[in-house]
Every structure is written in C-alpha cells, then in structure tokens.
Amino acid sequence: MCWKRPQRHASVDSSLGSGLTDIQGPVLQGDAVTPGELLTEAHQVLLKIIKHYQEEGQGSEVVQGVLLGLVVEDRLEITNCFPFPQHTEDDADFDEVQYQMEMMRSLRHVNIDHLHVGWYQSTYYGSFVSRALLDSQFSYQHAIEESVVLIYDPIKTAQGSLSLKAYRLTPKLMEICKEKDFTPEGLKKANIGFEHMFEEVPILIKNSHLINALMWDLEDKSTVADKHELLNLSSSNHLEKSLQLLMDRVDDMSQDIVKYNTYSRNQSKQQQQKHQYVQRRQQENTQRQSRGEPPLPEEDTSKMFKPPQPPPRMDTLLIAGQINNYCQNVKEFTSQNLGKLFMAEALQGHN
C-alpha cells in the first residue's frame, strides 16, 4: 500500500512573518477602532475553552490560549481557538513562539482562520486585573487594534450561568502604556480613572444551521436531566472567598495610599524647606549688603534638596480596577441570591 502525498504539502507556505503583516493590513485600512460587537462561533470556541480549563487548570493558575478569527466590518468574529501549554519547562519562551507558529501554519492547511485576533484566559473569582494581563493585552492591541481578551470564569459558570466577558483596553490607556509614563503627573494629564481602563465588548453567539441540527440531535439523545445549578441556594462559600479576596486587595490599596501620602507629605515638607532656605538666603544677603559684604552666591536649591521619587501610580490603578471588579461581581451575586431567597420564601407559602 503506498500513499501519495498531496501536492500542496510539498512547499511550506510563506513564513508567518508575512502572515502577520496580512493581519495588520485589513484592520488599519478601516476607520479607527470602534468598540464593535463580538461574534463567536460558539460551538467551537466556547466548548474548547471550557474543555481546556476543565482538563488542565484544576485549581492551579490560569489557563491561556489564542483566539483566531476575522475582522468583519465593525465586528470581530472569533471562529476558533487553541490552547497554550502550561509553563512547566524552563525554555517556555522559545517553545511558545514556535508552538504558535506551528499551530497556525497547520490550521491554515485545513482552512481554519489563522488570524490572531486575541487571547483568552481563565480567572479565579474574577481576579484578572494584573500587570501581566495589561502588558499582554497591550502588546496584542498594539499589533492588532481590534484584539480582545476573553475572560472565562469557570467557578461562576459552574454555578449555573456561563461567564464569559470580552475586554479591550481603552485608547487612553493605550496611550499611557505606550509612553510608559506612570507618574502621578502623567496620569493626571491623561485624566484616567480606574473605570476607564477596560471597556467591555458585548458578545453575541451565532450558530450555523448544521450546528443547530447537531443541537437538536444532542437534545434528543442526551438523557441527563437539565441541571438547575443556577437555582442553588447555598452561597456562603462563594461569598466568603470573594470577600476575602476583596479584603486582600483593599489592604494592598491602603498600603499604596499610605505610600502615596508619605510621598506627598515629603514633597510638601521639602517645598517648605526650600522656601525657608531661600528666604534665609535672602535675609542673609540683605544683611550682608547692609554690612557691605559681597552677597553669597545663589545656590542651586534643586541640587541641595533632591525631590522625592513619585511612586508609580499604575499599580494603584490596577488595584482600584480589581477592587471595582470584585465589587461588581459581589453585587451581581447578591442580587441573584436575593431573588432566589424570595422565591424560596414563596415556595414555603408564607408571606
């Protein structure tokens, strides 16, 4: 038995370097980035992300992967994804790039969209606002303006409702990251608050007709009863964990605030000292002049009093954003639970 190799495999396609420029082409030709809607071919991306977390990410840190798709008018369509291996070996960096290239090359052969449009990450109770995420997202968005990061919350999903959110950095934040100017003055200039860091992009799920047929088939065959996890009343565990994380963040925040306060206090003290020094100098000078002596040279005050280092404000911003996220999650959770409690009350028949 002999196998004939198909012709198209003979020559490896042009390197993916040119492929990347292809990506930039169609995106930048259009208008500036509009926060368009996101479309996912859910049957693929969704299930793959869920599966990836389920198999590889039990209890450990985040699982990550790459999203592939197309930019269509003002929408971003995500049609496929593939996961990243965990960082277990030392030479993870080199492995990753090569892995990505290999994957994308192979996927091109089977007609799967191989354009990078973003990445996904799983999160633990909503704690994903971190420096690492910011950096990664910035580098992605720098290359491809429309790219997003999909945050998948497995714990919330296990409680009954799929929790998948798409975020993009606001243009303001992109500016700041580009200049790497994280001092308070820089941030004040940009007038950015923690609410303006990420913008959420709405997700729409679209299925093809074939998938619909598959769904009908599955519904037929599957004998597992509909699980009503969402109506589960036991909530204290989840609430506890969330509150604990919130408390940790708030502690961090308060430390940061203390640092900033000491800095500003030092700064004002220094200003005062400078002022005093200059005044004393002037006084002495007038005294000397009255006595007929040459005045002392004006010394460079800035060299004498070194201004204190302004603490970088980026971390504060991130912590504030994270706290905000936690609070939002907690509020969502409590509203759901209140609803459930009232339903339980109705069931008991009391008023």
Place this chain on the structure above:
Amino acid sequence: MTPIAGAQQRRSISPPPQKKPKTTSMQLRVNRGRAQHRAWRYTCQPKTAARRHSLSLSKMSVYGPVVKIHPVVLASICDSYERRNEGASRVIGTLLGTIDKHSIEVTNCFSVPHNESEDEVAVDMEFAKNMYDLHKRVSPTEVIIGWYATGFDITEHSVLIHEYYSREATNPIHLTMDTALQSGKMSIRAYVSAQMGVPGKTVGVMFTPLTVKYVYYDTERIGVDLLQRTRVLPNRTKGLTSDLSQVGGSAARVQDMLTTMLAYIDDVLSGKVAADNSVGRFLMDLVNKVPTISAEDFENMLNSNINDLLMVTYLSNLTQAQIALNEKLVLL
C-alpha cells in the same frame, strides 16, 4: 450460510461459504488490474439490506467498549466539514482521547487534509503527526484513539485509512457523522474493525458498531445549554444575559416544567390518561422535598440570609465609593 446478524455479533472468522453467497448481505470486492505496484485491496461493504439490519442491531447489545463523546468533538467535526475544500465530499481527522477498561472517551479532535478520488486516497501523515505532537504538549494525557469521517457510509477508502490509523493506535475506533443529514438525522456512529473471511484466502475487514454515549463536564453542560437556547431564535444569535435575568430565565423554565406536570396530573385525575405508579412516586418525592420548617425558623433563616447579602452589598458599594473618592483626591 451464516446470517448477517450472527456474523456481526461474533468477532470470530466465519466458516468458509460453500459457494458465492447469493444473498446481498455481503459482497467481497477485489480490485482488478491496477498498476503493478499497488497491492490487492479487499473491502467489505454491507449493502442496503444489511444496513437495515445494522440499524436494528444498534438496539441490541454490542460487544466492545462504550464510546463516550464530548460535544466539543462533534462541534469541531461540524466546523471542519463546513470549511472543507472545494470538491471534497467528506472530511476526515484524528480523534484524541483516553482509553479506559470498558470505555473510550473522546475528548478532542483535529482535521487532517486528505485527497480522495475514485481509486486512491491520500492522507497527509506528516500533518497528522505534527498536529498530534502539538496537541500532546498541551494535554499530555490524550492519545490517538481513532479517526472520524463525515458521511453516512463506510467506503473502501475508509478501510485503508483505518489501517493507517491502526498503526498509530491499538484497535482504533472509527466515528462517522452524517453531516449531509441523509436520514433526516445526524447519525453519529462508532465502529471498530474486525477481521473476517477465510484465513489465507479471501480476507476482509468488517466494521462492528459500538454504543455511543454523550458525556459532559458540568461546565460543558451549561455551555451546551446556552448553545441550545440559540437554536430556537430565527437569526441564530444570542447575547449572554446577566445576573437577575438569568435567575428569571431559569425560574421560567422550572415553571414550564411544572405546568406540564400539572397538565399531566389533571389528565390522570379526570381519567384521560392511565395512572402510572412510578410517576406518582416521583411526584410524591418531589412534594416531600420542600422541607417543612416552622414559620418562625424559616423567617429567621430568611432574614439572616437577606441581612448578610444586604450587608455585603452595602460594603461593596462603600468600597467602590471609597476608591472613586481616592481617585479624585489624587488627581486634585
């Protein structure tokens, strides 16, 4: 002449037929007069009569491991079918998963480019190996357990491809999925190959069906749920709802189920439908599940829970106000 049902149940080689079998159940086809460097290819293809038999067979107990499929695999197959090249009538690919004592769990798959024409099949083996290596880096526990093909039939080419895969994995399974919806349903079937025929003379390969089950992880179930809700909408799109509306939706579904049950109970009471004892027992279970707690105890529990939740809401609002204030103060 052994009847077809018996042959498909027993894996052993059936006794040599006295004469060429007249029944249309099996047909040995020998490839004639091709180029010298091609070896003989023997195929066995159950014809239509046997197909009807095999359909009824799927209700009988089949011998072999149970195949458990995750929905992600089926979705990927559908997707690669939609993206097939021009002129290709079907898509094939590799199945990855884990093998257990009595079951095979299929958890992942990827499609493999292949060319198919009247008399030959070409599969890109390099590609398959590469992809498998890449996948192995992410999930090292997955192994090649078989391959899939879209389409209803098992063709001659399937035999060849199956042989290739039996080099990669011990006893590979073959999954077919009818994406063309020939019989009105997307029949998803799994097979294992078995040798049959006369040893030394005419040998053939037979595909015996296996039972197929669908398994989900919990979170997968919820994902599939969401997908199933999109199928009823005319334009097939759906946004992800948020917090309280989800509880509302879930409650509405429970309400629907309750109405169905109430309708059934009414029918039984008015005598339209015969009463079923087991259903009655389930109903009694259901009613007894609502715990009977004294009114004040329940009031206390309810109130304390509500207090907790309200306090937490208040605290989170306070924190948010605090950080907003802090923000503004810094910017002053």
